[in-house]
Amino acid sequence: MKSARVVLFFLLAAVAVGTSFSSVNAQGPGPLADPKSTNQAGFPATLYLWVIPPDNQQTPAKIALGKALFFDDRLSADGKISCDHCHGPAKGFTDQLPTSEGIHAQFGQRNAPPILNALFNVTQFWDGRSPTLEAQIEGPVTNPVEMGMKSTDDAVAAVKSIPEYVKQFQEVFGRAPNFADIERAIAAYERTQLAFDSPFDKFINGDQSAISDSAKRGWSIFNGKGRCMSCHGWNPTQPLFTDQKFHNIGVSAHKSDFVPLARKALDIFSKTGGDSLAIDKLAIGTDMSGLGRFLVTKQPHDIGSFRTMSLRNLLVTEPYFHDGSQATLWDTIDHYNKGGVQNPYLDGGITPLGLTEAEEDDLIAFLATLTSPEYADAAKQEYDLQFKRSRTDRPQRDTAAANGDKGRGPGLAGPFGDIGPAQDLENPALLGGY
Amino acid sequence: MAARHKSVETKYMEERDAVLRGLRGLDRRTFLKVLAASAGAVMAKSLMPPHTFQLVEVANAAPDKTAEATGMAGKPPFTFAYISDTHLYPRTLNQRFVRGAVKAVEDVNALDPQPDFVLFGGDLAQLGRHEELELGRQILAELKAPVKMMVGEHDWFYDLGETWQDMFGPPNYSFDWKGVHVVVLMSVHEKDFWTARKMTPAERMQTVAGLDNGIQSRFEVGDEERKWLSDDLAKVPHTTPLLVFSHSPLYKYYRNWNFWTEDAEQVQAILKPYKHVTVIHGHTHQMLYNQIGNISFYGMLSTAWPWPYAPTGLPPLTIQMNRADPFDQFDGLGDGQLNVRPDGLADKIYNLWDRNPVSVKADYLVSHGKVARPPAPQFASY
Numbered sequence: 001m002k003s004a005r006v007v008l009f010f011l012l013a014a015v016a017v018g019t020s021f022s023s024v025n026a027q028g029p030g031p032l033a034d035p036k037s038t039n040q041a042g043f044p045a046t047l048y049l050w051v052i053p054p055d056n057q058q059t060p061a062k063i064a065l066g067k068a069l070f071f072d073d074r075l076s077a078d079g080k081i082s083c084d085h086c087h088g089p090a091k092g093f094t095d096q097l098p099t100s101e102g103i104h105a106q107f108g109q110r111n112a113p114p115i116l117n118a119l120f121n122v123t124q125f126w127d128g129r130s131p132t133l134e135a136q137i138e139g140p141v142t143n144p145v146e147m148g149m150k151s152t153d154d155a156v157a158a159v160k161s162i163p164e165y166v167k168q169f170q171e172v173f174g175r176a177p178n179f180a181d182i183e184r185a186i187a188a189y190e191r192t193q194l195a196f197d198s199p200f201d202k203f204i205n206g207d208q209s210a211i212s213d214s215a216k217r218g219w220s221i222f223n224g225k226g227r228c229m230s231c232h233g234w235n236p237t238q239p240l241f242t243d244q245k246f247h248n249i250g251v252s253a254h255k256s257d258f259v260p261l262a263r264k265a266l267d268i269f270s271k272t273g274g275d276s277l278a279i280d281k282l283a284i285g286t287d288m289s290g291l292g293r294f295l296v297t298k299q300p301h302d303i304g305s306f307r308t309m310s311l312r313n314l315l316v317t318e319p320y321f322h323d324g325s326q327a328t329l330w331d332t333i334d335h336y337n338k339g340g341v342q343n344p345y346l347d348g349g350i351t352p353l354g355l356t357e358a359e360e361d362d363l364i365a366f367l368a369t370l371t372s373p374e375y376a377d378a379a380k381q382e383y384d385l386q387f388k389r390s391r392t393d394r395p396q397r398d399t400a401a402a403n404g405d406k407g408r409g410p411g412l413a414g415p416f417g418d419i420g421p422a423q424d425l426e427n428p429a430l431l432g433g434y
Numbered sequence: 435m436a437a438r439h440k441s442v443e444t445k446y447m448e449e450r451d452a453v454l455r456g457l458r459g460l461d462r463r464t465f466l467k468v469l470a471a472s473a474g475a476v477m478a479k480s481l482m483p484p485h486t487f488q489l490v491e492v493a494n495a496a497p498d499k500t501a502e503a504t505g506m507a508g509k510p511p512f513t514f515a516y517i518s519d520t521h522l523y524p525r526t527l528n529q530r531f532v533r534g535a536v537k538a539v540e541d542v543n544a545l546d547p548q549p550d551f552v553l554f555g556g557d558l559a560q561l562g563r564h565e566e567l568e569l570g571r572q573i574l575a576e577l578k579a580p581v582k583m584m585v586g587e588h589d590w591f592y593d594l595g596e597t598w599q600d601m602f603g604p605p606n607y608s609f610d611w612k613g614v615h616v617v618v619l620m621s622v623h624e625k626d627f628w629t630a631r632k633m634t635p636a637e638r639m640q641t642v643a644g645l646d647n648g649i650q651s652r653f654e655v656g657d658e659e660r661k662w663l664s665d666d667l668a669k670v671p672h673t674t675p676l677l678v679f680s681h682s683p684l685y686k687y688y689r690n691w692n693f694w695t696e697d698a699e700q701v702q703a704i705l706k707p708y709k710h711v712t713v714i715h716g717h718t719h720q721m722l723y724n725q726i727g728n729i730s731f732y733g734m735l736s737t738a739w740p741w742p743y744a745p746t747g748l749p750p751l752t753i754q755m756n757r758a759d760p761f762d763q764f765d766g767l768g769d770g771q772l773n774v775r776p777d778g779l780a781d782k783i784y785n786l787w788d789r790n791p792v793s794v795k796a797d798y799l800v801s802h803g804k805v806a807r808p809p810a811p812q813f814a815s816y
Contacts, residue, residue, distance in 0.1 A: 227761075230761045259544045259546075263546075299790050299791075300791075301787055301789065301790070344537060344540040344541060344544065346537075347762065347788070348759075348761075348762035348763040348764030348765055348767075348787070348788055349761050349762045349763070351530075351763070404529060
């Protein structure tokens with residue numbers, strides 16, 4: 001851990017020099033874009049060592065190069081879209097849009113996932129179609145509705161035409177720019193975006209005053225009645241709030257007829273091949289996006305499944321879900337509370353929760369404590385906005401469904417009965433007290 | 435157009451076609467060939483490993499090439515699906531099992547083309563009450579394909595089958611289907627343990643529903659029904675393939691849990707003269723298969739809960755399933771399909787809901803495990 005801190009110190013110094021020639025605006029991307037210290041409460045030092053690939057070690061010069069590329073819009077076909085266009089540091093490395101805008105004002109089908117802590121992801125993208133930060137870069141660069149390069153060769157040519165880059169690639173990799181090295185450099189920069197040090201991290205380290213009583217009640221609900229912990233797992237060695245798996249929680253069920261859509265996708269794959277770029281095109285550009293993980297595995301049980309996202313800094317990465325379909329955390333929790341949207345592939349863990357509105361407020365107070373210090377102000381602002389909205393506008397709240405009192409008609413669609421946990425049950429996690 | 439040079443694209447498309455075709459046919463040799471070809475193509479392109487295109491195609495597998503080659507062909511192959519052990523309580527008491535049953539029906543209805551029929555494997559109800567059976571009847575009524583009903587002990591011992599028989603007819607019957615003789619047995623009769631103890635119907639039902647109790651007797655097909663079976667088969671030539679449906683396994687697995695049929699050997703003796711016999715059973719809620727002499731046994735998955743494997747008696751051919759995830763109510767559960775080959779043997783697909791499907795070929799069982807071994811799970815079983 002100590003040596004990691006020393007490395008980071010050098011990284012910070014080097015990056016300050018390294019980005020001077022980038023084509024972003026004169027002020028540069030600002031301090032939120034800087035590589036983050038490993039000296040953060042809750043930082044998983046052991047896990048960090050595991051996730052840095054042996055063939056792409058972090059060096060200050062490489063990170064500086066990656067940062068320059070990350071903020072360089074010349075990597076796109078029209079010279080207007082850089083990585084940070086959709087993964088902006090001020091917005092928690094997202095764009096805060098339901099789905100992202102690419103070249104020529106085209107919108108894809110997926111919500112931009114945050115770069116923060118993405119180095120810990122076992123797979124990348126909402127459907128895990130890419131195994132590493134390096135490998136995923138080809139997707140957005142060449143996807144016609146994202147950065148729109150005809151091929152990775154075009155991206156390499158763009159980089160080669162810039163003398164500063166040629167020089168820097170020579171220094172970092174000892175050779176001319178090529179796409180694999182572009183991937184290595186950008187991935188190395190992305191691996192500096194660590195986001196811990198939140199009030200929750202301090203609380204779980206023993207500081208009782210770090211979070212409010214409401215947030216403490218929320219932490220109990222998170223572990224108990226809300227069943228959140230089952231997928232958004234936290235433990236000291238993996239403090240990421242994700243199980244890294246894929247679940248159908250019924251997000252796209254209301255607008256997708258899964259079975260015909262799955263057949264259509266298989267039909268297209270049988271003609272075009274099902275490689276990662278073919279998947280990328282369907283996932284970003286078509287209504288088959290809602291099939292999620294199925295596009296990757298072609299297994300029916302993965303239909304409509306998406307990767308469990310980390311919950312850290314979620315107040316600055318709104319809106320929520322793979323299609324950005326929920327605007328606020330209250331809407332998101334309301335979605336879970338009613339047991340998602342029924343569909344044949346709904347995950348077995350998704351069930352009505354019977355949370356009261358007060359319990360949801362507590363739960364969201366807890367979620368708000370997962371904010372890293374650099375986003376504290378932005379998160380507070382967003383929390384206040386969402387809180388205000390939640391007092392009057394709750395489009396997803398369905399108390400009858402949450403309590404299991406609502407069914408879908410006779411036969412297959414009949415009422416489901418008991419689902420809601422009994423309201424007078426005490427939360428066992430609360431009995432121990434703090 | 436003479437012999438043509440094939441472009442890289444053409445070759446690639448041909449490889450893909452081969453993958454898709456081969457996975458549909460799924461006879462082992464072709465499968466391996468295809469696997470090797472696609473793995474080669476994939477490695478050359480440094481892509482992810484090849485995927486199994488199993489969506490629904492497998493369910494409607496093409497006629498088995500090996501069967502044709504060995505002269506066993508002749509009768510049309512067919513597919514049937516199963517749903518089993520739904521264990522429904524009234525909706526007001528429990529929704530989990532309702533969700534499972536509904537999911538299975540939606541699953542089977544999504545098959546295209548539809549199976550010839552759907553076998554329901556017994557234990558529709560949890561405690562044999564009228565409203566439980568009625569709920570099950572309503573849910574199964576949504577199935578597009580015709581349903582063949584079998585009774586389980588949870589359906590029977592509240593009123594000794596009165597309601598069930600009113601709804602679904604006699605518990606044992608037979609029919610012929612595309613050259614295969616199909617027999618549905620009522621294999622969960624018990625000797626009268628309740629009269630002497632002055633048990634109420636509810637007490638009787640609860641006793642049968644329990645494990646590890648010495649009060650109830652073991653399941654049996656019984657003298658009367660074995661006689662019926664012998665008479666039924668008297669008209670059926672020994673070369674005709676038999677499909678036998680029973681709720682309890684028609685062999686002795688674990689006595690204390692009634693994973694057991696007391697007169698199993700006598701029933702097996704009746705089936706012995708037939709060349710190909712496949713017994714499909716419910717009750718055990720787990721991936722389970724066995725081969726005794728000429729008889730292949732397959733256990734069906736439940737839609738309600740997975741049983742752990744019993745401490746002893748597990749048939750050696752069974753490859754155990756991983757422990758199910760307790761958080762995920764659907765894990766370890768599912769439904770399935772049987773692809774009956776032209777020779778009357780059946781390949782089986784365990785359609786596990788939150789896992790990849792597992793295919794158990796008839797060849798694996800009839801060869802006593804020498805060929806077509808299904809893949810072992812990633813982790814050890816419980």
